[in-house]
Amino acid sequence: MGSIIDTLRKKVNGSLSNEKKVTVVFVLGGPGSGKGTQCAKIVQNFGYTHLSAGDLLRAEIKSGSENGTMIQNMIKEGKIVPSEVTVKLLQRAMQESDNNKFLIDGFPRNEENRAAFEEVTKIVPEFVLFFDCPEDEMEKRLLNRNQGRDDDNIDTIRKRFKVFLESSLPVVDYYSSKGRVRKIDAGKPAEEVFEAVKAVFTSTNEKAA
Numbered sequence: 001m002g003s004i005i006d007t008l009r010k011k012v013n014g015s016l017s018n019e020k021k022v023t024v025v026f027v028l029g030g031p032g033s034g035k036g037t038q039c040a041k042i043v044q045n046f047g048y049t050h051l052s053a054g055d056l057l058r059a060e061i062k063s064g065s066e067n068g069t070m071i072q073n074m075i076k077e078g079k080i081v082p083s084e085v086t087v088k089l090l091q092r093a094m095q096e097s098d099n100n101k102f103l104i105d106g107f108p109r110n111e112e113n114r115a116a117f118e119e120v121t122k123i124v125p126e127f128v129l130f131f132d133c134p135e136d137e138m139e140k141r142l143l144n145r146n147q148g149r150d151d152d153n154i155d156t157i158r159k160r161f162k163v164f165l166e167s168s169l170p171v172v173d174y175y176s177s178k179g180r181v182r183k184i185d186a187g188k189p190a191e192e193v194f195e196a197v198k199a200v201f202t203s204t205n206e207k208a209a
């Protein structure tokens with residue numbers, strides 16, 4: 001530890017900030033598609049740590065960060081917060097965790113998110129879990145979510161759907177073209193959705209074994 005050789009080796013193997021071998025699964029899907037709900041089940045069954053980009057941003061607002069007001073305004077408008085902010089929060093959370101398996105929920109939400117994460121962390125996701133859900137079902141779920149969120153009102157929900165179609169789906173297409181997307185029909189009851197999710201994680205484990 002500490003020798004120049006070690007330092008160089010770490011530089012060659014990745015970046016100094018990235019010493020542990022990390023497994024990342026991106027969890028994408030429209031607002032209300034059930035990302036958070038399914039991530040909680042995956043955590044219980046497959047030993048991942050759940051990192052929700054939205055939750056990290058909301059915690060940053062609460063913490064009284066200098067970016068808090070900017071983040072709050074962007075979330076209220078359904079806009080995507082600059083990647084610099086979100087990538088830093090995700091990177092910090094991964095570094096602070098003892099785990100090396102992460103479900104990154106609600107990220108990358110646009111091309112800028114994707115490129116910034118790749119540039120900073122050099123991590124390539126194992127796969128992208130994509131929850132495909134009809135918009136009317138997502139709208140119904142969001143209007144009933146009752147978590148007191150500023151953005152679960154019909155005006156902001158419409159803006160979020162537009163951003164999802166215009167900015168987030170192209171990221172799913174990008175990973176699709178690389179054969180990395182595992183698409184799940186998310187319009188069904190949560191338990192049924194989880195059966196399909198389980199099959200994805202189980203077949204991945206078998207391949208790795």
Ligand SMILES: Nc1ncnc2c1ncn2[C@@H]1O[C@H](COP(=O)(O)OP(=O)(O)O)[C@@H](O)[C@H]1O
Pocket residue numbers: 029030031032033034035036037038141142144145146186187188189190191193
């Ligand atoms: N398969 C499902 N069927 C019905 N309601 C669901 C389902 N999955 C999640 N929900 C509910 O819908 C709302 C949105 O789910 P959530 O997991 O927060 O989605 P997301 O993180 O994708 O926005 C929550 O109130 C949740 O309890």
Ligand SMILES: Nc1ccn([C@@H]2O[C@H](COP(=O)(O)OP(=O)(O)O)[C@@H](O)[C@H]2O)c(=O)n1
Pocket residue numbers: 030031032035036052053054055057074075076078079080081082086105106107108109113151160
């Ligand atoms: N990568 C991300 C994720 C969320 N966000 C912001 O946080 C909001 C809520 O994200 P979320 O993932 O918690 O929302 P849901 O899809 O879970 O309903 C988004 O609408 C964006 O305004 C962001 O800017 N960048």
Ligand SMILES: [Mg+2]
Pocket residue numbers: 035036052054106
């Ligand atoms: Mg969520």
